[in-house]
Amino acid sequence: MKMKKYTAPTMVEAMAKVREDFGDDAVILSSNVTKTKGFLGLFRKRSVEVVASYDKTNDQRAYESQVRSIQPVAQPESVERMQREMREIKQMLKDIKQVDHTLGKYPDELLPVLKRLQMQGLANEHIMEIGNLVFDRMKQDKTDFTEDQQIELIRSWFCDQLHNMQFGGISYQKKFINVLGPTGVGKTTTIAKIAARALLEEKKKVGFITTDTYRIAAIEQLRTYANLLQAPVEIAYNEEDFRTAIEKLKDLDLIFIDTAGRNYKEAKFVDDLTKLIDFSLDMETFLVLSTTSKEQDMDTIIRQFDKFPINKFIFTKTDETNSVGSIINLMMKYGIGMAYFTDGQEVPEDLTEASFEKVINLLLEGESHA
Structure with missing residues (x-):
């Protein structure tokens, strides 16, 4: 049995290398996503490591043997995760084969x-x-x-x-800027970037309401940004707190609402938002998604939020991935435009207001500037 490890910027590229060496009968023994820090610990680069093997006589037995050696006692959730990854990899190989076959008709x-x-x-x-x-x-x-x-x-x-989709940042015509999204996508940092731009460039008076009462660190992070901007912060644990916060901040030009980062694949957490936030307010609502997430996971989250009036997407972490096609796929599927995309942690620098030209440049040329 032949075994080989492959490293590539994306899973698609890794699978292409596997298929080139072993063909369609390759057996994927393991896959792992690694990130290396760049200059001054920022701009982390993402890569994929895949270990593949080829045994023409007994592929499945070789795979099972390797799994047992790596994880002698597999827990049910581990087995389910590996099976899901195997299905995704097989589908990816199938898609690559289909495209490669079809591309053969072109010059x-x-x-x-x-x-x-x-x-x-x-x-x-x-x-x-x-x-x-x-x-x-x-x-x-x-x-x-x-x-x-x-x-x-x-x-x-x-x-x-x-052409029918809207591009561009906040309109400054709505008082409330509501930002939704799952945990880990960078909502709080993104809100700070937008608020800083509004304060520094448009001279707007800004304030914050956070409903992320599940994580102390999230509240402290927002307070740190607010202190730098000399902006007030209110914490809303329930619907009454939310109404009180609105009253306290009523004299401000813009109120940014930082919602809790939860696993929004679960409908329960989505329903909790409807009980806490009054979406009938004079409000713009943005859904934040990370470009490092699987497109299927992002798609699931978007469908969970279909009851909310999502005005535009915000896509984060474009500096941590070399494949941004999922951005276009999701925009075209749901007919929702884009407000911003982010490419780092610096506030407010690493924030780009989206336009058609910048998004297409990001896809075709890997550049964020028109």
Whole structure:
């Protein structure tokens, strides 16, 4: 049995290497996401480590043997997690095989751009539609179609798909800025960045309400930012506290609401928000998602929040991933635009107000500037 470890920036790229060496009969023994710190401990880089093997005679027996050696007594939740990861990896290999097979009908000069979109995690259906569009134009023109010309045609395709969606930050026309999202996506830091911009650039009087009473550290983090901005903070443990906080802060221009970071795959925690926050207020609501999360997990969270009036997405941690296609996939699926994306922890610097040009540049060129 042959065994080999692969390291790549994304799981898609790691699986491509596995398939190149071992083909479709590869057995994935383990997968792990690692992060290394960059300059001054910031800008962490994310990589994926995959251990794969190939045994033409007995793949499954080899896999089970390796699992037993790694984890002699597997707990039920560990087994379930490994089985889920195996299903996801098999589906990923299947998707790569499907795209690779379909890409074979396109000329060589078109493949680099399409494979770049594939590595970015753009949905296969979108890649195929883009490929057909560019290939048809190449056949019509009957001339060499440079990569720059391909990119411009692809930009026009995205423009058609996203033209009804709203881009840009807070409007400054609503008093309450409500920020939702699961734990670990960077909501509090993102709120601080937006509030600092409003204070420093627009000269607005800002304040904060936090409903994240489950974590002392979250309250202290928000207080630290508020002290730097010389802005008041109110804590709301229940609906009555929330109403009291609104009354105390009524003279401010903008009130930022930092909601609790919970596992919002569970409907119970979503329902708790409806009992605490009055969504009928003069309010803009943003859903914060991390680009380092699996697209399937982000999709689940979005569906859990479908009862809320989500105005725009905010995507964080774009500096920690090399594939941002999921951003486009989710925007197109739900018809929701983007307010901001973040690429670091510095307040308020590492915050980019979204525009169509900046989002497409992020996908096509890996750059956040138009």
